[in-house]
Amino acid sequence: MRSGARSGLGFALxxxxxxxxxxxxxxxxxxxxxxxxxxxxxxxxxxRKPFIGLANFEELMGDALFLEALxxxxxxxxxxxxxxxxxxxxxxxxxxxxxxxxxAGFYETAIFIPHVVSLVPAALAWKWVFxxxxxxxxxxxxRFGVAAQPWLYDxxxxxxxxxxxxxxxxxxxxxLILIVGxxxxxxxxxxAARLDGANSWQLFRFITTPQLKPVLLYVSVVTLISSFNIYxxxxxxASDSQGAPGKLVRVLVLDMLENSFRNYRVxxxxxxxxxxxxxxxxxxxxxxxxxxxxxxxx
Amino acid sequence: xxxxxxxxxxxxxxxxxxxxxxxxxxxxxxxxxxxALAQQKLTLWSGWTELxxxxxxVAAQFKKKHPDVDISVEVIALREHEKRIALAMPSxxxxxxxxxxxxxxxxxxxxxxxxxxxxxxxxxSDPKHFDKFVQDAVSVSGKVYGVPLFRGQTVLFxxxxxxAKAGLSGPPKTMEDYTTYxxxxxxxxxxxxxxxxxxxxRLSGGGMGIxxxxxxxxxxxxxxxxxxxxxxxxxxxxxxxxxxxxKQYLDNVIVKKTVSPEMKADAEAFSLGQTAMFIRESWVIxxxxxxAPGLPYATAPLPKxxxxxxxxxxxxxxxxxxxALAWDYTLMANEPENLVWLLDNVGWLPNRKDVDxxxxxxxxxxxxxxxxxxxxxSFFTLPFITPVSEVLTRLAARLEKGYxxxxxxxxxAAIDAFLKAAADExxxxxxxxxxxxxx
Numbered sequence: 033m034r035s036g037a038r039s040g041l042g043f044a045l046x047x048x049x050x051x052x053x054x055x056x057x058x059x060x061x062x063x064x065x066x067x068x069x070x071x072x073x074x075x076x077x078x079x080r081k082p083f084i085g086l087a088n089f090e091e092l093m094g095d096a097l098f099l100e101a102l103x104x105x106x107x108x109x110x111x112x113x114x115x116x117x118x119x120x121x122x123x124x125x126x127x128x129x130x131x132x133x134x135x136a137g138f139y140e141t142a143i144f145i146p147h148v149v150s151l152v153p154a155a156l157a158w159k160w161v162f163x164x165x166x167x168x169x170x171x172x173x174x175r176f177g178v179a180a181q182p183w184l185y186d187x188x189x190x191x192x193x194x195x196x197x198x199x200x201x202x203x204x205x206x207x208l209i210l211i212v213g214x215x216x217x218x219x220x221x222x223x224a225a226r227l228d229g230a231n232s233w234q235l236f237r238f239i240t241t242p243q244l245k246p247v248l249l250y251v252s253v254v255t256l257i258s259s260f261n262i263y264x265x266x267x268x269x270a271s272d273s274q275g276a277p278g279k280l281v282r283v284l285v286l287d288m289l290e291n292s293f294r295n296y297r298v299x300x301x302x303x304x305x306x307x308x309x310x311x312x313x314x315x316x317x318x319x320x321x322x323x324x325x326x327x328x329x330x
Numbered sequence: 331x332x333x334x335x336x337x338x339x340x341x342x343x344x345x346x347x348x349x350x351x352x353x354x355x356x357x358x359x360x361x362x363x364x365x366a367l368a369q370q371k372l373t374l375w376s377g378w379t380e381l382x383x384x385x386x387x388v389a390a391q392f393k394k395k396h397p398d399v400d401i402s403v404e405v406i407a408l409r410e411h412e413k414r415i416a417l418a419m420p421s422x423x424x425x426x427x428x429x430x431x432x433x434x435x436x437x438x439x440x441x442x443x444x445x446x447x448x449x450x451x452x453x454x455s456d457p458k459h460f461d462k463f464v465q466d467a468v469s470v471s472g473k474v475y476g477v478p479l480f481r482g483q484t485v486l487f488x489x490x491x492x493x494a495k496a497g498l499s500g501p502p503k504t505m506e507d508y509t510t511y512x513x514x515x516x517x518x519x520x521x522x523x524x525x526x527x528x529x530x531x532r533l534s535g536g537g538m539g540i541x542x543x544x545x546x547x548x549x550x551x552x553x554x555x556x557x558x559x560x561x562x563x564x565x566x567x568x569x570x571x572x573x574x575x576x577k578q579y580l581d582n583v584i585v586k587k588t589v590s591p592e593m594k595a596d597a598e599a600f601s602l603g604q605t606a607m608f609i610r611e612s613w614v615i616x617x618x619x620x621x622a623p624g625l626p627y628a629t630a631p632l633p634k635x636x637x638x639x640x641x642x643x644x645x646x647x648x649x650x651x652x653x654a655l656a657w658d659y660t661l662m663a664n665e666p667e668n669l670v671w672l673l674d675n676v677g678w679l680p681n682r683k684d685v686d687x688x689x690x691x692x693x694x695x696x697x698x699x700x701x702x703x704x705x706x707x708s709f710f711t712l713p714f715i716t717p718v719s720e721v722l723t724r725l726a727a728r729l730e731k732g733y734x735x736x737x738x739x740x741x742x743a744a745i746d747a748f749l750k751a752a753a754d755e756x757x758x759x760x761x762x763x764x765x766x767x768x769x
Contacts, residue, residue: 075716077420077440097727164592182592185534270534279534279730293413294537295720296436 063309069302076298088303098304101287106311108195108283109259115199116255117248120206125236127207128214140211147204155268158197159184162269184270190279197265202258206251213247214240249323253316260312261285284308370399372656373425377411378641380613381429384672388663395662399655409537419443419646426647426656430476434644435714438470443646446474450657453664454478464681467640467711476642477660480678483709484546484636485699487600487614488607490626492526496606501630505550505574508607509581512588515606527589530596530605531579533733538722540729542637542712545722546609548575549710550634556713556721556756562767563715563760565753572749573742576732584739591734601625615696616677629699635708640681673697717763721756728752 070088074081092098127139146154161169162183170180183189221239230238241248263285270280280286284304291301374385382405389401404425406414415433418424419442430437437443446454451474454465460478468476488501496514512528519525532543545555553571556563567575582588589595589605597614599605601622609632618625643660647653662668669680674690679700691697712718728748738744760766 076416077437077442097724165594185591282727289413290537290723293416294409294723296416296716297720 066302066305066309069299070306072299074299075296076292077296081299084299088300089307091300092303092307097282098287101282101284102307104191104281105260105262105284105308107191108198108262108281109256111195112198112202112259113252113256115195116202116206117252119199120203120210120251121241121244121248123203124207124210124214125240128211131215140208143207144204146201147208151201151264152268154201155197155265158193158200159269162193185279187279190270190281193269194262194266194281194283197269198259198262201265202255206255209247209251210244213244217243245323249319252323253319256315256319257312260308260315263289370396370652370655371402372399372427372652372659373402373404374427374429374659375411375414375425376403376405376429377408378429378678379405379407380616380676381405381672381678384668384676385663387671388659388668391665391668392659392662396655396658401659422646422648424646426645426652427659428644428646429479429641430644431639431641432467432712432714432718434468434476434642435470436716437646438473438475443475443644444648444653446476446645447654447657450474450477450660453661458684459664459682461683463638463709463711464640468642468644476644477657477664478640478642478681479660479663480641480672480680482611482613482637482639482641483679483700484609484611484632486607486609486630486632487627487696488630489600489603489605490628492603492606501607501628502633504633505547505578509578509586509588511607512582513586516586516588522587524587524590524593526603527593527595527599527605528607529582529588530593530599530608531582531589531733532595533579533583533589533591534595534730538719538726540726541722543609544575544579544725544729545710546632546637547578548572549637549708550632551575552634554710555725556715556718556760557769558713559767559769563713563765564767564769565721565756565760566769568746568749568753572753573745576729576738576745576749577742579729579733580735580739580745583733584736600627612679612697612700613677615694616675619677619694627696629696631699631703631707635710636703638709638711640711641678715763715765717759717765721759724755724759725752728755 069081071083071085072081073084073087123143127136127143130136130139161167164170164180164182164184167183169183174180181189183193217240221243222235225235225239262283266281266283266286285308288301288304288308291297291304374389376382376385382403385401385403385405389403392399392401411429412433415424415428415430415437419437422442434443438445445451446468454460454468454474454477457465464478464481465474468474468478486501492515493499493501496511498511498514502508502511508529514528515526516524516528517526532540534540541555548554548567548571551571551574553569553575554566557566583591593599594602594604596608597610597617600608600614601618603622603625615629618627643663645653645656645660647656664680664682666682666685669682669685670687670690672678672680673687674694679697680687687697687701691701712722728751732738732748735748738748757766
């Protein structure tokens, strides 16, 4: 028996070895290397990488651009989460309610398309929407007597533009996952509740939402992590636009790239990456804890 | 061996001949793909998309001279180009020929970029071909590392119709004139908001462009973002030149409102008739020819001088045979016929001086300001030091906020404090990288 279990474990290890090797090479090793680099001063081309301890982290704490990037990224990530999850839940409920109708497929596809459409053309389209002079958004606001807004230039409005673009992209994926979750909820729960006189809102509030908690946890974690990693959205909406004005919304990944490949400070950028990793890990842990506590309480 | 083989007669002359024929045939078949294997491929990386036709044109000529060599031209956006160079140079994975601005120096100093071969060195070192400024821009410690190709140089572009309507007979002569002209040229709606900017200033966007444009304006007042003294550098803008420059931005944006941040800007605004004047490089001429061929405009030199950013071709490849071919390509790109084509069709200014560009300049008078400037016109370039990018990027981030800060407008003390804080940051960066020297 014992030798059978041992040979089974051996087979499992051999079978998993290629995948584990690839995972270790493309995931674990780069993370370990980033952690190591964050403690060194390296200019990308020099063979010398002197160890400088926590000096990169100390400098980051007083770096106005990094702190601005951290603040912007955090605001964007939480705003995207706050918009995406409730919106996705509502949309998923509506689509699920129309399950079986002829247009159900169309609704799902229409909601999911922003997630699969290529980011750069999508961001360019939004750039046009937000254009202060020619954009349809200001035109629409003008119809209601609201003055044209410098969407892509004003420091606050530019962040809002990035949030809208990110939420628009994230909501499709969240809806799809939530619909799958909703369809896995046992119909008997709804039937029992209906027999007890529950209305639609009560069904959604007391059956659908609690039953979706594991799915909501997954969607929240994925949305938050991807929002902390935003880069192209901010870059395309505002930066390097010689003809069109645009406020560069400084986000963490953009700051890292700038420090790595323009300022040639790879160790410094690695320290930023370590901080981003730590934030994401802490927030993910907090989400797990939050959902688990609530699940236990309910 | 079978019994049958054992009793077979030994191979005679015909059998030997047959074997020899078979061997010859096999050898021929094996040798047949050799020409294909011998086909060499060189890769060229560029960061200017508009230059692709130029490089492909030179590649076609190169193919005639070297039929066994293919040139693959890979062009991407400049910022991405800089990133791929930064990644590929240390790992030895860069293309055979690459375009670089001032960053070549750091790769040369690190031993990642070999010097030019004898033919390219002789070509570049010949004072008949290039000015010393251009020769120095591809050299490190007197050793040539690349072949100069073109340069970015700035002049004023102005809309002649708008100038005539505003009663202005010619371009502004001094920096003070620029603001006066901008006021006259600005077109406004009934609420007084500018609809056509009098002078399009770089107020936003990513990267270091904002600081570069600030430096160009400040150069007219005698200032510099960083200045060299005995091989060391220091910030030189927390002074009168810096104050005048920032004050002029604030005057135009906040006080006189000749331009607003949300307006279209730069070459696009000029082509669309949404600005009366702006400062830019020669590529705009080619851009206008494509996008707004009927636009009535002219160019003029800036009051004191201009930035010049030389761009050269470098050969990082270590393979001697490929390197020789690659250097040959860079020299072919510098053939007079190709440089005239470059100026005429792309608009970037070639660096080689012993070429007759008069035909193009006559046909496109807008180039005149780039080549015929006052005798005392002074030029500057970005310093060939590692932290220059960080210095400019951080200054740009500060300026972007400063340009919109009403607390700075008309307040010299606040402007001075703003510039001092920025200059302190610049000096800190220079110190950290070992480039700082007290003024």
